Amino acid sequence: xxxxxxxxxxxxxxxxxxxxxxxxxxxxxxxxxxxxxxxxxxxxxxxxxxxxxxxxxxxxxxxxxxxxxxxxxxxxxxxxxxxxxxxxxxxxxxxxxxxxxxxxxxxxxxxxxxxxxxxxxxxxxxxxxxxxxxxxxxxxxxxxxxxxxxxxxxxxxxxxxxxxxxxxxxxxxxxxxxxxxxxxxxxxxxxxxxxxxxxxxxxxxxxxxxxxxxxxxxxxxxxxxxxxxxxxxxxxxxxxxxxxxxxxxxxxxxxxxxxxxxxxxxxxxxxxxxxxxxxxxxxxxxxxxxxxxxx
Amino acid sequence: xxxxxxxxxxxxxxxxxxxxxxxxxxxxxxxxxxxxxxxxxxxxxxxxxxxxxxxxxxxxxxxxxxxxxxxxxxxxxxxxxxxxxxxxxxxxxxxxxxxxxxxxxxxxxxxxxxxxxxxxxxxxxxxxxxxxxxxxxxxxxxxxxxxxxxxxxxxxxxxxxxxxxxxxxxxxxxxxxxxxxxxxxxxxxxxxxxxxxxxxxxxxxxxxxxxxxxxxxxxxxxxxxxxxxxxxxxxxxxxxxxxxxxxxxxxxxxxxxxxxxxxxxxxxxxxxxxxxxxxxxxxxxxxxxxxxxxxx
Numbered sequence: 001x002x003x004x005x006x007x008x009x010x011x012x013x014x015x016x017x018x019x020x021x022x023x024x025x026x027x028x029x030x031x032x033x034x035x036x037x038x039x040x041x042x043x044x045x046x047x048x049x050x051x052x053x054x055x056x057x058x059x060x061x062x063x064x065x066x067x068x069x070x071x072x073x074x075x076x077x078x079x080x081x082x083x084x085x086x087x088x089x090x091x092x093x094x095x096x097x098x099x100x101x102x103x104x105x106x107x108x109x110x111x112x113x114x115x116x117x118x119x120x121x122x123x124x125x126x127x128x129x130x131x132x133x134x135x136x137x138x139x140x141x142x143x144x145x146x147x148x149x150x151x152x153x154x155x156x157x158x159x160x161x162x163x164x165x166x167x168x169x170x171x172x173x174x175x176x177x178x179x180x181x182x183x184x185x186x187x188x189x190x191x192x193x194x195x196x197x198x199x200x201x202x203x204x205x206x207x208x209x210x211x212x213x214x215x216x217x218x219x220x221x222x223x224x225x226x227x228x229x230x231x232x233x234x235x236x237x238x239x240x241x242x243x244x245x246x247x248x249x250x251x252x253x254x255x256x257x258x259x260x261x262x263x264x265x266x267x268x269x270x271x272x273x274x275x276x277x278x279x280x281x282x283x284x285x286x287x288x289x290x291x292x293x294x295x
Numbered sequence: 296x297x298x299x300x301x302x303x304x305x306x307x308x309x310x311x312x313x314x315x316x317x318x319x320x321x322x323x324x325x326x327x328x329x330x331x332x333x334x335x336x337x338x339x340x341x342x343x344x345x346x347x348x349x350x351x352x353x354x355x356x357x358x359x360x361x362x363x364x365x366x367x368x369x370x371x372x373x374x375x376x377x378x379x380x381x382x383x384x385x386x387x388x389x390x391x392x393x394x395x396x397x398x399x400x401x402x403x404x405x406x407x408x409x410x411x412x413x414x415x416x417x418x419x420x421x422x423x424x425x426x427x428x429x430x431x432x433x434x435x436x437x438x439x440x441x442x443x444x445x446x447x448x449x450x451x452x453x454x455x456x457x458x459x460x461x462x463x464x465x466x467x468x469x470x471x472x473x474x475x476x477x478x479x480x481x482x483x484x485x486x487x488x489x490x491x492x493x494x495x496x497x498x499x500x501x502x503x504x505x506x507x508x509x510x511x512x513x514x515x516x517x518x519x520x521x522x523x524x525x526x527x528x529x530x531x532x533x534x535x536x537x538x539x540x541x542x543x544x545x546x547x548x549x550x551x552x553x554x555x556x557x558x559x560x561x562x563x564x565x566x567x568x569x570x571x572x573x574x575x576x577x578x579x580x581x582x583x584x585x586x587x588x589x590x591x
Contacts, residue, residue: 008493015388019401022385025461026404029419032429036422047427095312098305106305112313119316122572124323125564126544127551131329131336132322148319151312181304210412213526217552232414232530235421266418273410281403284410285469 030270037061037264044259060264070265072223073230076142077209080226084146084208089201091151092159097185099156100163116153126217133218144218145211145226155200162196163189199283206273231269234262330562350562354550359541360563367542370455370523375516377460379509382467387497389468390475402472406465417530420458421445445531448539455531455540459524467512471505478504514582518575521567543567 004012031051036044040055048054064070095116103109123129129148138144166189174184190197215229222230325340330350332343354360385405392398408416424430424444431441444450482500491499525544532540543563551560 011391011493015391016397019385019388019392019397023401023404026407026465029423030407033419033422045427047429047432050429050432091312091315094308098308101305106302108306112309115313116316119320121575122324122568123320124326125561125568126547127557127561127564128323128326128329129319130551131326131557132319135339136318147315150315150319153316156312181301181308185308206410210410210414212412212414213529228412228414231418235414235418235530238421262418263422266415270411270415274407277407277410278403281406284406285402 030267030274033263033267037260037267039260041258041260044263060258060260063261064264064268069222069230070227070268073225073227076224077227080142080145081205081208083142085201085204087146087150088152088155088204088208089197092156092200093190093197094185095151096156096159096163097181097189100160116151116156120153130217139218140220140224142224145208145214148214152204155204158200159193159196162193166192195286199286202280202283209272227269231265234265238262327561327565327568329558330565332558334557334561336557346558350558351566354559354563354566359537359546362538363541363543363546366452366539367521367523367544370452370542371520373456374459374523375513375519377456378463378467378516379513381460382464382471383505383509385464385468386471386475387501389472390501391493402465402469405468408462409465411462413526413530416458416462417527420454420531424454445533446535448536451532451536451540455524455528458531459527462527470512471508474505474508475501510585511582514578514585517578518571520574521571 028051032049035051035053036049037060038053038056038058039049040057041059043049043054098106099109099113099116101109124132133139133144133148136147138147170188170192171184174188179187210228212226212228212232215225216232219225219229222233225233328340329343331345331347332340333346333349334340334343389398389401392401422428426441426443430444434441442450444454478501482504483496486496486500521543523542523544525542525548528540528542528545529548532545544567547560547563547567550556550563
């Protein structure tokens with residue numbers, strides 16, 4: 001290794017410090033939140049908690065363990081993720097296959113592609129969509145969170161681009177052996193596209209887990225709320241409490257709400273993703289660069 | 296005849312997707328007629344009275360509308376610029392890191408907020424900037440007055456922009472890093488032989504090498520000129536900051552869902568969709584022309 005110049009050395013030190021600061025910026029807010037949830041309620045409300053719990057206790061989590069709403073919405077979330085991801089992936093898979101054919105093989109391909117592509121650029125907007133969902137009788141049902149977005153056109157495009165990289169010879173050989181389209185799709189395309197399916201699947205799972213606004217919009221009964229929707233009601237109610245003008249009043253309001261419990265709930269909402277994140281991150285990175293950088 | 300028999304299976308495969316798209320994507324597009332109607336939920340799209348452009352006239356004359364449009368544009372433009380600039384600087388700095396574990400660590404930490412929902416992040420932000428939160432704690436230890444960040448129209452906008460950049464910067468950073476790794480390594484060797492230092496190398500090789508992806512990201516983000524971040528603002532705002540934080544999407548939401556003014560709300564939505572469509576078409580064409588970018 002050759003010797004570094006002075007200015008280079010200074011740069012490396014500054015760079016390391018700066019990037020370390022940015023790393024902390026990404027992580028500290030969550031550590032702070034976790035510390036509050038593990039602190040005593042009085043310390044949390046007085047704003048004494050920084051990065052380390054003050055008056056360590058698990059009361060918030062113990063209380064959370066007895067909270068019906070939390071577990072009920074957690075269960076709805078699980079249901080939504082499983083059901084929604086299954087529907088999404090199935091539709092992406094069977095829709096991308098015909099569209100990955102060349103026009104020689106499948107003449108109407110272009111027509112279909114345009115039919116789907118237009119929806120990426122133009123939509124009806126919030127109000128007409130709400131009314132259609134209402135007219136199709138989905139209000140207050142978990143299907144309202146799944147059916148309107150059942151086919152994600154962007155994921156479908158990613159999938160069809162992947163299908164096109166599969167050698168045609170595989171397809172042809174199977175056809176000669178007497179396999180139909182369905183068999184080719186399940187027996188040949190499915191096994192070879194597992195990496196692609198994993199990437200899109202992960203994004204779909206995270207998308208369903210994180211979604212909250214459609215719950216607010218389409219569900220009337222709070223007992224049907226998925227976890228993130230339930231959490232959003234907690235946060236929005238907190239935020240509307242803050243509209244009173246005097247500082248003393250705000251402090252009183254903040255004291256009324258159980259800060260440690262709220263932060264514990266928020267943290268639990270983030271936990272599943274934080275736990276799997278280190279393992280999934282490389283798939284995400286791979287899937288993203290495949291999707292966005294084109295040669 | 297044989298191909299038709301074989302191909303009907305392909306049509307069959309497309310059927311579920313076509314049905315869902317027809318109902319839930321094309322249905323609402325057809326439903327946009329309500330922007331020109333005095334829409335009554337009981338009468339539906341078919342029996343409501345047509346009123347021409349009255350809804351548009353009504354909305355554009357609302358005293359809040361100009362402010363809302365202005366908020367939308369200013370928040371969206373700041374986000375667009377920072378979403379290019381911040382990840383670019385980060386990617387360039389990260390590229391100078393030679394220790395792999397350190398580089399991985401930074402990438403992971405910066406990327407993390409991208410995967411969390413706005414309910415979680417909104418909760419975190421509100422907590423951080425609350426009156427007895429750590430940010431105000433820091434201010435008071437510097438003997439500065441506490442600031443009601445979430446209730447102040449000027450601060451609120453900044454927090455919206457800053458927190459969104461914080462959430463999303465990891466994504467673009469990684470796309471840009473991928474572009475940097477794609478640059479031909481022999482260029483750097485040649486430059487070193489010619490006596491170029493790291494700074495010169497970055498200026499004359501890395502940056503030009505990234506130009507295509509920068510242009511692409513920039514051009515594509517123009518399509519979202521009126522997308523200032525609906526879910527984020529909905530969860531973070533409150534009536535005291537409507538003046539600085541209300542955007543078209545939140546405005547439509549309140550107009551339609553709370554005031555039950557379906558026609559006017561749909562009119563604003565249509566206005567936004569049309570502008571977005573025009574911007575997307577223009578920028579997509581530009582991306583295709585300058586960068587040969589196509590999605591299919």
